[in-house]
Amino acid sequence: MEPFWRFVVSPNRALLRHPAGWIATGFGSGFAPKASGTVGSLAALLPWWFLRELPPWAYLAVCAGFFALSVWAAQWVIDQIRVDDPGLVVADEWVGLWLTLFLLPDGLHWIAIGFAVFRFFDILKPWPVSWADQKLHGGFGSMLDDALAGVYGWLTVSALVALSSRGL
Template identity: 60%
Template structure:
């Protein structure tokens, strides 16, 4: 479903819309979730240099910010969990990579695992997607997909002896 001109204006005319859309990355005409996940890798490259407590603190703060801005955008556009909101992809991607070993291959694997769980929506991701509405609903399913991806990535890294 494409955005109407009025909905696009409602998103771009408010700071919450810019934040929720990943500073415009979610407005990509094709695969906005994938584009948003890829855009999340840029700040990840800076975040990964932080101590784990700071990394997770920023991720949590972004989750809380995401709930707030998503609620505003949903109200302004009258669309429940529109695809152009990708701040949830940022949080999910950062969670997926939180414990990733160093190296581009692990970033790629974490990226792909997060996208797989975000699209496939295994339990509990599917539960959150169906049962939780509003800004929290927008954010929670992707956060859970990120946690699942992180767990599988950690298991794969352990299996390959990566640290």
């Protein structure tokens, strides 16, 4: 039986020889042949499961630290393959989803709602997400638009949680 990685198209697999390649591609999840952003977001749920146990200040510190590390990693990948904001860079999805799921109450339905809301804003790109996506480039631009989508996601999910707690 062939290993999964054999079916992943791309000489870009060589990026995994460097730690920045692992970080930027969401530890390889960005190599999914289709819907890499969605696959990367799904992969982000595994570390989130542990992050959610942290106190809020530590959770946000991890998000900020991973954002900064991922700016460097995304820039490294961009420099290697000479493509601005390549689809295989999914560390931005990780940060965006983690921001959306910040302070999420328990329940698989809330995880599903948070996931769907984040993907909605990541794809729709309302302002200023669209501005960051179009005007900012390199590792920082690649990361910022999804972080902003994550903030929109968090605001939306927080509103839904508040409405739900009031029985609406």
